[in-house]
Amino acid sequence: MALQHQPLQPHPEPVDVRLLQIAASHIKRFGIKRTTIVSIAAEANMSHANVYRYFASKWALFEALGDRWLKPVEASLRQIADGPDPADDKLERLVVVLHRAYRDKIEAEPELFAIFVDSVANGRAGARRHRGRLQQEIQQVIEEGMASGVFFSGDQRRAMALVFDALHRFVHPAAVWHDREVPRAQMQTRLERVAGLVNRALVGGLK
Template identity: 40%
Template sequence: MTDEPLTADRILDAAEEVLRRFGPSKTTVVDVARALDVSHGTIYRHFPNKAALRDAVAERWLARVSAPLEAIAAEKGPADDRLRRWLQALAWAKRRKVLDDPELFATYHALAEQARGVVDAHVEALIGQLARIIQDGMAAGIFTVTDARAAARAVFDATMRFHHPAHSAQWQDPGIDEAFEEVLQMVLAALAGRHPD
C-alpha cells in the first residue's frame, strides 16, 4: 500500500492495467483492488459496481480521442479547413491507436461494446463538435446547408469507414488515404453546394 491518496484516477490507471492483462470479460473489481493493494470495498467507495468502473474506464479512454478534436472545433479559422482537419484528426487518432497497440485497441473496442451509454454520449459529443464547425461555415457563408446538426450527423456517418473500429482491418490498405480524400471532397462539396474538387 502506498501513501498516495487513492483517487478515482489512480483506480482507473490500475483498472486499465488489469484490463490489458486479463481482457474485459475476465477482469473483476477484486483484481483491480489487488493491483492497488486495497480492499474491494475501497474501490466501491469510488465506483459503486463493476459496470460503473467499466464505464469510467471507457469514458476516460474516449475523452483522450475527443479532447484534441474539441480544440479544433473551438478554433476560429475557416470552417472547411477545420472540418477537414477535424475528420483527419479523428481518423488518424483511431488509426494510430490500432497500429501502436492492436491488442489494447481490441480490448477497448470490446469494452466499449459493453458501455453503450458512454459510447453514445461520446458520439453525440463528437457530432456536437462537427455541428459547431458547420454552424461557423454557415455563418461565414461558405456552407449552404440549413440544418447544422443533421449535416453533422451525415458527415459523421459518411466518414464511418475511416473512424469506426469495425473497419480497422482495412486502415492499412494502400488505397485508404485516397478513399478518405474522395469522401472528404464529397462531404465538403455537399456542404458548400458545389461540385467536388
C-alpha cells in the same frame, strides 16, 4: 537488535487513478471477461467493497477508463472547432483527427477500444457523452460554415445527416473496429476522398 517495521508509504496517485491503472493492466493481461473487481482490489491491497466506493460496478470503472483516453481526443476536436480556419477545412480535420485517434487506440490498446465499442452498442453513458460532444463540434462547424457563406446548405439537419451518413465508416467506433485490419494508409486515402466529397456537397448546396 530487533528490526523495526517501516510504515507503508502511500501511492503518490489518488486511489481512483491507481484503480484505473490496475484495471487497464489487468484488461491488457487477462482480457475483459477475466478482469474482476476482486482481482483489482487485491492488487490495490484493499477490499473489493472499498473499490465500490470509487466505482459503482465493473462497467463504471471501464467507463472511467474510456473517459480518460477520450478526453484529450475531445479536447483536440474542440480546439479545431474553435480555431480560425475556414469551416470546410475544419470539418475535414475534425474527422481525420478523430479517425486517427481511434486507430491509434486500436493499435496501442485494442482491449480498451473493444470496451468502448461495447459501450456504444449498449448505449452506456460515456459513449453517449462522447457522441454528443462529437455532434456538438460538427454542428458548430456547420453553423459557422453556413453563417460565413462557405456552406450553402440552408438545412442544418440535412447537413448533419450527410456528414454522419457519408462518414459513418470513419467516425463510428464499431465501423472503425470492423476495419482495423485494413491498412491505415488505405483508410486515410478513403477518408480524405469521402470528406472531400462531403465538403463539395456542402459548399455547392444540398439538392
